[in-house]
Amino acid sequence: MQLRTFSVALxxxxxxxxxxxxDPETQIRRTIDAMEAAAEARNVGDLVSHLxxxxxxxxxxxxxELARYVRGYFIANQSLHLLTRIHRIEFPTPDESRVHLTVxxxxxxxxxxxxxxxxxxxxxxxxxxxREGKDWKxxxxxxx
Numbered sequence: 001m002q003l004r005t006f007s008v009a010l011x012x013x014x015x016x017x018x019x020x021x022x023d024p025e026t027q028i029r030r031t032i033d034a035m036e037a038a039a040e041a042r043n044v045g046d047l048v049s050h051l052x053x054x055x056x057x058x059x060x061x062x063x064x065e066l067a068r069y070v071r072g073y074f075i076a077n078q079s080l081h082l083l084t085r086i087h088r089i090e091f092p093t094p095d096e097s098r099v100h101l102t103v104x105x106x107x108x109x110x111x112x113x114x115x116x117x118x119x120x121x122x123x124x125x126x127x128x129x130x131r132e133g134k135d136w137k138x139x140x141x142x143x144x
Contacts, residue, residue: 024136025089028097028129031136036082036103042074051138052130058142081106095131100124100144 022030031050038046044067051063061069074080083104090098105121124144129136 024091024094024097024131028089028099028136029086031129032084032086032099032101035138036084039070040080040082042080044070044074050135052132054130054139055137056140058140077105097129097136099127099129101127 035047035050038044038050047070048063048067051066053063055063055066057066083106085102085104086099087102088098088100092098102122102124105123126142126144127138128140130139131137
């Protein structure tokens with residue numbers, strides 16, 4: 001009888017553990033949030049850590065080239081605040097995600113209000129994420 005109780009408890013614990021695991025869409029959203037935080041903190045290393053080793057953008061830049069571009073952007077723009085709106089997340093396969101999002105880059109005065117009407121620059125992006133181990137990494141991105 002104790003063995004049966006133990007196996008029921010183990011099964012229940014397994015179901016509970018699985019139900020607490022984040023679904024892929026939530027994982028993608030967390031990755032995008034982390035990339036936004038890294039950009040706002042002007043941390044190129046953290047930002048680039050979310051790019052796949054196989055990353056290429058629509059202009060053919062790899063992760064190292066994009067990192068150089070981002071460093072230059074941070075030098076030219078001392079204050080960076082982002083507003084991100086995810087429009088669509090699709091999963092053509094379990095390990096691939098395609099995301100359409102809008103990113104607004106705003107000045108200091110918009111930081112507290114988080115208002116879209118204060119945006120200095122607004123861009124639409126298409127991005128592809130691939131699951132690499134337990135992480136989702138950006139493999140491709142294009143400005144629309």
